[in-house]
Amino acid sequence: xxxxxxxxxxxxxxxxxxxxxxxxxxxxxxxxxxxxxxxxxxxxxxxxxxxxxxxxxxxxxxxxxxxxxxxxxxxxxxxxxxxxxxxxxxxxxxxxxxxxxxxxxxxxxxxxxxxxxxxxxxxxxxxxxxxxxxxxxxxxxxxxxxxxxxxxxxxxxxxxxxxxxxxxxxxxxxxxxxxxxxxxxxxxxxxxxxxxxxxxxxxxxxxxxxxxxxxxxxxxxxxxxxxxxxxxxxxxxxxxxxxxxxxxxxxxxxxxxxxxxxxxxxxxxxxxxxxxxxxxxxxxxxxxxxxxxxxxxxxxxxxxxxxxxxxxxxxxxxxxxxxxxxxxxxxxxxxxxxxxxxxxxxxxxxxxxxxxxxxxxxxxxxxxxxxxxxxxxxxxxxxxxxxxxxxxxxxxxxxxxxxxxxxxxxxxxxxxxxxxxxxxxxxxxxxxxxxxxxxxxxxxxxxxxxxxxxxxxxxxxxxxxx
Amino acid sequence: xxxxxxxxxxxxxxxxxxxxxxxxxxxxxxxxxxxxxxxxxxxxxxxxxxxxxxxxxxxxxxxxxxxxxxxxxxxxxxxxxxxxxxxxxxxxxxxxxxxxxxxxxxxxxxxxxxxxxxxxxxxxxxxxxxxxxxxxxxxxxxxxxxxxxxxxxxxx
Numbered sequence: 203x204x205x206x207x208x209x210x211x212x213x214x215x216x217x218x219x220x221x222x223x224x225x226x227x228x229x230x231x232x233x234x235x236x237x238x239x240x241x242x243x244x245x246x247x248x249x250x251x252x253x254x255x256x257x258x259x260x261x262x263x264x265x266x267x268x269x270x271x272x273x274x275x276x277x278x279x280x281x282x283x284x285x286x287x288x289x290x291x292x293x294x295x296x297x298x299x300x301x302x303x304x305x306x307x308x309x310x311x312x313x314x315x316x317x318x319x320x321x322x323x324x325x326x327x328x329x330x331x332x333x334x335x336x337x338x339x340x341x342x343x344x345x346x347x348x349x350x351x352x353x354x355x356x357x358x359x360x361x362x363x364x365x366x367x368x369x370x371x372x373x374x375x376x377x378x379x380x381x382x383x384x385x386x387x388x389x390x391x392x393x394x395x396x397x398x399x400x401x402x403x404x405x406x407x408x409x410x411x412x413x414x415x416x417x418x419x420x421x422x423x424x425x426x427x428x429x430x431x432x433x434x435x436x437x438x439x440x441x442x443x444x445x446x447x448x449x450x451x452x453x454x455x456x457x458x459x460x461x462x463x464x465x466x467x468x469x470x471x472x473x474x475x476x477x478x479x480x481x482x483x484x485x486x487x488x489x490x491x492x493x494x495x496x497x498x499x500x501x502x503x504x505x506x507x508x509x510x511x512x513x514x515x516x517x518x519x520x521x522x523x524x525x526x527x528x529x530x531x532x533x534x535x536x537x538x539x540x541x542x543x544x545x546x547x548x549x550x551x552x553x554x555x556x557x558x559x560x561x562x563x564x565x566x567x568x569x570x571x572x573x574x575x576x577x578x579x580x581x582x583x584x585x586x587x588x589x590x591x592x593x594x595x596x597x598x599x600x601x602x603x604x605x606x607x608x609x610x611x612x613x614x615x616x617x618x619x620x621x622x623x624x625x626x627x628x629x630x631x632x633x634x635x636x637x638x639x640x641x642x643x644x645x646x647x648x649x650x651x652x653x654x655x656x657x658x659x660x661x662x663x664x665x666x667x668x
Numbered sequence: 669x670x671x672x673x674x675x676x677x678x679x680x681x682x683x684x685x686x687x688x689x690x691x692x693x694x695x696x697x698x699x700x701x702x703x704x705x706x707x708x709x710x711x712x713x714x715x716x717x718x719x720x721x722x723x724x725x726x727x728x729x730x731x732x733x734x735x736x737x738x739x740x741x742x743x744x745x746x747x748x749x750x751x752x753x754x755x756x757x758x759x760x761x762x763x764x765x766x767x768x769x770x771x772x773x774x775x776x777x778x779x780x781x782x783x784x785x786x787x788x789x790x791x792x793x794x795x796x797x798x799x800x801x802x803x804x805x806x807x808x809x810x811x812x813x814x815x816x817x818x819x820x821x822x823x824x
Contacts, residue, residue: 274759278776298771302759309701318759318763322770341758348808349700354750361758361765363749368808370767377750379697394767395812413747417696417726421747447727455730455743469804473740475730482734490804503816505823506807516804522761524735534735540801548801554735561710564782572797579797585789587781591710603777606789608799620790624778641778648793657778 266466270308271663276300282655284330292328311349317342341370352379362389364411365425366441366459370394371407385413385506388435393429396501404432411441420446420453429501436499438462444472451477461494480526488518515543532556536570546575552583561591580611599629602641620647628659637661696725702754712737713755726751738784742808768814 278298283291299321306314321337324330343358354377361370364377364387371486373391380386390408409427422444429437444456473486496502496510520538527533534554541547551571568585586605593600606622626641639659646652702708707805712733719728730744731751744751745761752761763773764786774785787795799806810816 276776278771288698296770300759300776302757304757309699311700316758318757318762320769325758334708336770338734338766340762340766340769347700349697352750353696365746368746368765369812382701393812395814411746417724418722420727425746425748439700443743445727445730445747447722449799450723453727453730457743457746477729484736488804495804496807501812503811503813506803506811506816506820509803510806516802518802522736522740532735536736545801547750556735558711562782565685574797574801579801581794581797583794589780589782600779602781604781604788608790608794610793614796620793622782622789628779633771636696639779643778647790658778 238450249529253571268310269306269668271305271664271666272303272308273662273668274300274302275660275662277660277662279325279658280655281657284328284633286328286330292330293326293348294324294328296322296324297333298322306345307347311347313352314345314347315343316345352377352385354378359394362387362409364389364409365443365457366427366439367409367411367425369427371406373407383415383417385411386412387411396429396431404430406430418447420444431500436501436517439468459495461497463499464494464497466491466494468497470490480502482524484522486518486520486522488516490516492516504668512544514545517541530558532558546579548572548574548579559591562589563591564589576612578610578612582609586610594629597629598627599637600627602626604643608647610648619646621645622647626657635663698726698751698754700754708755711782736784765809766815767812 234495245656273454276299278300279295280298281295284294285291299320301320302318304314304316306312307585308314308354317339318341319337319339321335322331323335327334339359341355341359341361343360345357346355347353354375356375357373359370359372360375362368362375363476363663367387367389371389371391371393373389375387375389377387378385388408388410390405393405393407396405407427407429411423411425412420415421423442425441425443427437427439427441428435438461439459440462441457441459442534444454446454448454453475454472455475457469458467458471459469460466465487469488469490471485471486471488476483476485480581492509492512492514496506498510510646518538518540522537523535532555534556536550536554538550539547539603540549550570550572552568554566554568556564556566558564565588566586568584568587572579572581573585576579584607587603589598589600589602602625604622607619610617613620622643622645624641624643626639628637628639630637637660639661640658641659642654642659644652644654714733715728715731719726721727721729731748741752762769763776769776772785772787772791773783774788774791777783777785795806810819
C-alpha cells in the first residue's frame with residue numbers, strides 16, 4: 203500500500219515536471235495520439251508555479267524556529283463477500299493506508315510541508331475492483347504561514363474553501379489580511395477533479411474572494427471562480443456571502459451564487475440564528491434554479507446534466523431547533539419542506555435526543571419521517587446509537603454501537619424496509635500513539651439480503667520536534 | 669500559454685502586494701493552532717464555554733459545535749477556514765470533502781457513532797428518494813468527474 207502511495211506521489215511529481223506529463227501518458231498508452239501537446243498550457247502553469255515558489259522562498263524571512271514532524275497513519279483492512287458474477291459469493295479483502303505527513307514550522311510562522319493520501323490493495327484479488335491497487339494524493343503542498351500577520355501562501359495540491367471556490371487544485375493559493383478588516387484570497391492552477399479524466403486535458407481554474415469584516419457587525423464576501431478548458435470558459439461563477447450579527451444576539455447568514463455563463467442566479471441560501479435561553483432556532487430558506495445551479499457547460503457530470511436542462515426550481519424552507527435541556531441532555535428537531543415548480547412537494551421532520559456522559563460517551567435516538575406527495579417519496583427513518591468511552595477498567599478504550607432501521611412506503615426492489623447494525627470496540631496503546639479498533643456491521647436492505655462486513659483499523663501517530 | 673503565465677504573474681504580483689500590506693495590519697488574527705493547554709477535551713467544542721460569544725476581536729458563537737453543526741458549517745468554512753484550521757487539519761475535512769476516496773466517511777470512521785457522518789446505514793436505498801427530492805445537496809461533494817465516479821456505475 204505504501205508502494206501504491208509512493209507511485210501516486212511519483213505520478214503527481216511527473217505532472218509537475220516539464221515534459222513529465224507527456225512522458226507519463228506515453229508510457230501508459232504506448233502510442234502517440236492527437237492532442238497530447240495541448241498540455242503545454244499546463245506545463246506553463248507548472249513552471250510558473252515553481253518559479254513562484256522560488257520567489258516565495260527567496261522573498262520570505264529566513265528565520266527558522268524549531269521544526270516539527272508529524273506522521274499519522276491509518277491502516278484499515280475490510281472483509282466482506284460479494285457476488286462478482288457466477289453462482290457463489292467471493293471474498294473481498296481490501297487494505298487501505300491513509301498516510302499524512304506534516305513537517306516544518308507547524309505552530310509558528312515559517313515554512314511547512316503538508317501531505318495526505320491513500321492507497322488501496324485488494325488482498326483477495328477476485329476482480330471486485332477495476333484495479334487491484336489504487337490510490338490518490340489528496341493534498342501535498344508547501345506553505346508559508348504567519349498567523350500574526352494573517353498571511354498564508356500555499357503551493358502544490360491543496361483544497362480551496364473561499365466563497366464559490368470549493369475545489370481541489372494543483373496550483374497556488376494566497377490568503378492575506380490587509381488590515382481594517384479586509385481579507386483577500388486568490389488561487390489559480392489546475393482543478394484536480396477534472397485532471398486525467400477520459401483523456402481530458404487543458405483545464406485551468408482561477409478565482410478568489412474579497413472579504414470585509416467587522417468582528418462585531420459581521421462579514422461580507424465577494425468571490426469568483428473561472429474554469430477553462432483549452433482557453434474555452436466552461437464555468438464562470440460569482441458569489442456573495444454574508445454574515446450579519448444583529449441586535450438581540452440574532453445572526454443572519456447567507457450565500458448567493460450567480461452563473462455568469464447561463465446568466466442566472468443558481469442559489470440563494472439564507473438563515474437566521476436565534477438563541478433564546480437554552481434554545482437555538484435556525485430558520486432557513488433556499489432557492490435553486492437548476493439551469494443555473496447545475497448548468498456548468500461541458501463540466502456538468504451525470505446525474506446532474508439531466509437536471510440542468512429540465513428547468514426545475516426548488517425552494518427549501520426549514521427550521522432546525524436545538525434545546526440544551528441540561529448539561530447531559532441535548533434535544534433537537536428538524537423540519538424541512540421542499541417545494542418545486544414542476545415536481546411534487548415534500549416535507550421532512552425528525553427529532554433527536556442525545557445523552558452525554560464523560561468524554562465521548564453518549565447515547566442517542568433519532569426518528570424522522572419524509573412525507574413526499576407520492577408513495578415512493580415516503581420513508582420512516584430511525585436510529586439508535588451509542589458510544590461508551592473510558593472503559594480502561596475493562597481492558598477496553600470504548601464500545602460503540604449503531605442501529606439504523608428504515609421503512610419505505612413503496613418497496614424498493616421488493617423490500618419495504620432495511621436494517622443496519624454495527625458494533626465496534628478499540629483501545630489505545632503506547633501512550634495513545636497507537637489505537638486499534640475492530641468493528642463489524644450487518645445490512646439487510648433492498649440491495650443486500652444479508653451482508654456482513656468486518657473492519658480492522660490501526661491508527662499510529664508520531665510527533666517529533668527537531 | 670502566454671495567458672496562463674500572465675495570470676500566474678499577476679497572482680504573484682498580488683501575493684507580493686499582500687505581503688507588503690499585511691506588514692501594516694493591526695487586526696487580531698487567530699493563531700495557527702489552538703493552544704494545546706486549553707484542555708479542549710474529546711467532545712466537540714462549544715467555543716463560548718471559554719470565549720465571549722462576541723467581542724471586538726471575533727464572533728466565536730458561530731463556531732459552537734452544537735448538535736447540527738456538522739450539517740451546517742458551510743458558511744463558516746467559506747468565510748473563516750483559518751479558524752477551522754486551528755483545530756482541524758485538512759485531512760479531517762477530506763473524510764467527506766475530497767476529490768477521490770473509496771471509503772465513505774461512515775465506514776472509514778465506523779466506530780465514531782457520535783459523528784453524524786453522512787451516508788450511514790441504508791443510504792444506498794434512501795438516496796433514491798432524498799437525491800431526487802433535493803439533488804442540490806449531492807452536487808456539493810459530487811460535482812466533478814472524479815468526485816462523481818461513485819455515481820457513474822448507475823447514473824452513467
